[in-house]
Amino acid sequence: MANELQGRRVAILLAPVGTEQVEFTEPKKAVEDAGAQVDVVGIQTGDAQTMNSDVNPGETFKVEKTFSDVSPDDYDGLIVPGGTVGSDNLRGSEEAVNFIHGFFEQQKPVGAICHGPWTLVEADVVRGRTLTSYPTLQTDIRNAGGEWVDQEVVTDQGLVTSRNPDDLPAFCSKVVEEISEGKHAEQARSA
């Protein structure tokens, strides 16, 4: 169990400001604990200011690579943390949206939590998929063609989604499992 992601590479996104701290740190730790090598990818390198409960400044963390440094080819899985401002920020980056879209084209596992699924709406990859999110995104997800459900964790052909920080234990466990399983043949069907 401890090494099920040995040799796997995972990208985790970090917005310049407004990523929810625990939705970044906990999934990162979970895949690292399982043996994965993780890159923190963002719009610009340097310190990023995370938030707690969206409005209280959390710790800062380093963005190690920008979207122009990397490709979905380099990774076995992707994690998109939440945070209202951070997720809104990431969906506003065409490079971020293209990077996310590439994981769906390549049928590689993706985990997105809380407000993170806004980036999936922007990448137009929710059509025909079942997923969850922070509840305020449900209209945007349905309008984008997804089926929104209110569950702790939802897995649909390599896409793992959860609602909020309380769901992190279930989310992290499923993300590790899906990245361990590898590519999902059906995942690209609506990418």
Place this chain on the structure above:
Amino acid sequence: MANELQGRRVAILLAPVGTEQVEFTEPKKAVEDAGAQVDVVGIQTGDAQTMNSDVNPGETFKVEKTFSDVSPDDYDGLIVPGGTVGSDNLRGSEEAVNFIHGFFEQQKPVGAICHGPWTLVEADVVRGRTLTSYPTLQTDIRNAGGEWVDQEVVTDQGLVTSRNPDDLPAFCSKVVEEISEGKHAEQARSA
């Protein structure tokens, strides 16, 4: 000019946290300067924490009335400020969304700026309308059936929208003008 809103009543929304300060204070001042009586309406009464540029705490302001205290019948116009967290917060309140929907049913002028139009997506009133917003909302607005355009201010049958705080002078001027004109017969067509 100074008294064109004399005798008119205007509601302006204020989220418990995360409304963008200048998008609250400037439209409020504009309609007050034109003679309107303004109520600050929110999910709960008491101090609300505004933000500057979404992540820096601004001043606090009092929410005077809750959605259960008021009805669109009481007002001649509505203003929905932005702020990423504040707008996300308001769209999560069924009472807020019903209140907003009521202005469209009654063909009364509504002004929404920046991330404020997310509440219009939630109220399902953008279908068939042309509007603008902070650019990250454009996909959500198009998916909800609206036509999104990138302009300083857009007026469509009593609905006034703008993109960000830089647009406030044009936004405030149009909001005063539309509330001064009163009901717009075509506004309810898609409510």
